[in-house]
Amino acid sequence: METLITYLSVFAVGGVLCVIAQILIDKTKMTPARILVGYVVAGVVLTAVKLYGPLVKFAKAGATVPLTGFGYSLAQGVEKAVDEKGLIGVLTGGLTATAAGITAAIVFAFLAALFFKSKPK
């Protein structure tokens, strides 16, 4: 039962975060690139004002998988690094916390380019 409720919250919160972006795309003609940038920055800001942390506790992957979760990782990483190392943590925290995701994207993209051919649209 508890698992079911967790998965429903994951589904609902993840879905709503996507719907917000869909409305922005349809109503304001925001480009996908702007949506992605906006979501990451929003994730950092919402984490900074202590709103996103509780959402992650409640919705788990529903909050961490959307790109706002990438911003959450950046903000959390910088907090942790500043706590541990002081001022230098400002420079190291964000990218350290997101290194796995960024590196994975780059490496898999390179491998995909080796193995797959461009398809006519």
Place this chain on the structure above:
Amino acid sequence: MNMDENYKKFAERHAPKSPIVKDCLMAFWVGGLICVIGQAFSDFYKSRGASEETTKMLVPVTLIFLAAIFTGIGVFDRIAKHAGAGTLVPITGFANSVVAPAIDNKAEGWILGLGAKIFIIAGPVILYGTLASVIYGLIYYIVGLF
């Protein structure tokens, strides 16, 4: 028929039939489902004994891997056409924005083709995300001094 009516008919003909509701429903269930898949991987890795810290990194890496494969075989584009923000907003959209230009621009060369174009959307995302984290880090550091 007066001008207003003429215009109304014209506008109705050219405006898609309230696609926003359909778009939102598609975005909701596809986006929600991708998050559920992420949660399932998270639970799976934890059940295998992965730490909280490791799981937090493995889940996005797994979804990025799957998005890369789906992009390569051309399935991602077909889903994304209908799902809109449902595939864009989850980390899969970020992965697709790196993988698709890598595949499409390989022919233009390894350095300025693949090498540069790979960051055409990821570049701004990483730039403004990092910038925001540095600004927040500075504020967090200064607040912590008092």
